[in-house]
Amino acid sequence: MQIRALMLLWVVALAGCQPSGQAGGESDPARKAAEAAEAAERAQLETLASQIAADRDAVAGFEVLHAGYGHGPDPRSGQSVPTIKVALANGSPVTVTRVSLHVRLANEGGGAPWLDQVFDVPLSAPLAPGAGDAVTMTPTGDSDWALKAPPEGVPVRVRVQALALRTPEGRELLTEHAMDDLQRERLDALRAASR
Template structure:
């Protein structure tokens, strides 16, 4: 037993020496997680760069009014929630499609009861200097339609432009495409390096 004790002691020290944090090969799960974080960071950095590059091109596009109400659905004629948007194109771009982020909040609530990104064609196209209107309404069986408060409940709609698309398919991002949540997540990913 006396001869085995030093051998066991040496083996146990060698075994523990390879178990230190950050040493040795990463597991497949750790490698996959690291790759996912690197991919997420790269995607967020690409959005950040595009928003900076597109800043001047999209400056001047505005949603001047967002009115939430119940109105007859144009497809069914039945009352449905909708939001009417007033758009102003103060850019030098001709806008064929628009992406917006909408949040709907009951009067008095701190958090929205529904948030969604919408992508839709502008009726015709919006030339530089044009004004237009657009109406967003949910399909009858979607979460927005099912969660909508009753017509008599006041709802505040906050709708922000996220991206403008020209007739030739070029897409320009606004500052709202890289909002506070994305900025915080990118900062977190950068700090984790």
């Protein structure tokens, strides 16, 4: 009886060890899942790169002229709060009603940014081709920006880039900054791997 049980376990063990195709072949679910994830990632990055290329002429000439950081009165409470002032120039051929701005703030002495965030900013009036505007941004009291901001008087390094422009018709146009260097490198690597 024990020999029959051992024989049965041995047969089951052998059956479990039998190859079900080539090693690393199409029957490997983990490999299939990884390939599917890479294909989806590549498709997403290709779509982003295509839209940036398609929108290039429409957004050409839209610029962030200057971005400055300081403290100023909160329009809601009047208290002194961190403030970013951004000067925009619309040299593009489209009218812009909103702009997505990627803001990075770091202490002047160096180190990693203490704020790295995208803001969707409505403009006070549609910004026609050839026009300029100034935008003032202040944080809400419970935001990361308000909580992490250094005290007034501490010098802050500011970097602001326009990622996307929105037209009065609701069309969103992407700038070259909508894809960062890491995304470009990843897309190049995925393209090279599929050759």
